[in-house]
Amino acid sequence: MRSPETRYFFCASLVLVGASLVIVFLCLGLRAIAEESLASSGNAKQNDSLSLPLVWPESGWERVSPKEFIPVWMETLPWWNRKEKVLKQMREERAVVVSVVTRDVSLPPVSKKGQQVRRQLKLSGAGLIEAPPEFSSNRIREFYRLKDLSQYVKESTFNQRQKHLFLHVAAFDYHARMLMEIFFHDQLKGRRQILFHVVAGTLSGMKGVVEIKDIERLKSEFSMTALYEYDRLPIPQLFVEFGLEMVLKQMAEKIRSMVETLYRSQGSKSESEAVSE
Numbered sequence: 001m002r003s004p005e006t007r008y009f010f011c012a013s014l015v016l017v018g019a020s021l022v023i024v025f026l027c028l029g030l031r032a033i034a035e036e037s038l039a040s041s042g043n044a045k046q047n048d049s050l051s052l053p054l055v056w057p058e059s060g061w062e063r064v065s066p067k068e069f070i071p072v073w074m075e076t077l078p079w080w081n082r083k084e085k086v087l088k089q090m091r092e093e094r095a096v097v098v099s100v101v102t103r104d105v106s107l108p109p110v111s112k113k114g115q116q117v118r119r120q121l122k123l124s125g126a127g128l129i130e131a132p133p134e135f136s137s138n139r140i141r142e143f144y145r146l147k148d149l150s151q152y153v154k155e156s157t158f159n160q161r162q163k164h165l166f167l168h169v170a171a172f173d174y175h176a177r178m179l180m181e182i183f184f185h186d187q188l189k190g191r192r193q194i195l196f197h198v199v200a201g202t203l204s205g206m207k208g209v210v211e212i213k214d215i216e217r218l219k220s221e222f223s224m225t226a227l228y229e230y231d232r233l234p235i236p237q238l239f240v241e242f243g244l245e246m247v248l249k250q251m252a253e254k255i256r257s258m259v260e261t262l263y264r265s266q267g268s269k270s271e272s273e274a275v276s277e
Helices: 004-016 021-029 035-050 084-092 133-140 143-149 237-276
Strands: 061-063 073-075 097-107 116-129 153-159 164-171 174-185 191-200 207-216 219-230
Touching: 073 219, 084 097, 084 116, 097 237, 116 207, 116 237, 133 191, 133 207, 133 219, 133 237, 143 153, 143 237, 219 237
Parallel strands: none
Antiparallel strands: 061 073, 097 116, 116 219, 153 164, 164 174, 174 191, 191 207, 207 219
């Protein structure tokens, strides 16, 4: 059996040649979860999160989640909309832009000792979809399609009543399972959002939003922002520095391709039906 050091070295080699990045990140980044522990502790954790002050994380951010869901934040003017060069790449080259950064952050005071400083992993990125926002949003919300994006996604099950998304990913000798609480939020004009909160797994506590925004006729901007606070990162730093951006970019491109293919197929079908009439 390989030692942990050997497994990490092997995975690093895969990253450097650009192979199997999705498998490595998911499998090393997650641990098996137990529904029993979720039932006993999930409500208490959510109540604590709901009580966090609304002034965090910092100026230039807005809370996009309703009061009944855990606080989820987005930048009011995301970095890809602040840089003309990036916007040009998205529009003219159909680029999917991704940023992965780690930094120190001061969390809201939790005691008389004052603010708590922790590390934060911030994942963000965006791209353009050649399909209307309503169509794009509806397709992305069909979570059962996730297993068709990769042969390594063994299960993607969405519990409509509980609004829980369960993912099971397997590759080599590794299995990864995670449970996410989902909230569909369409109350902001021109913005359709999928809010998520990882309630069990190694990245338990990560929260974020996938947003589909109306930008022009028959086109949408899709983006993701996720924040994860930690004392010790549960995934190897190597993957954060070299592999994670590529993983997110690859998955976003596959999702976009799926949405656009389905939209074109719908258009072709409609045209054929019109001709037959």
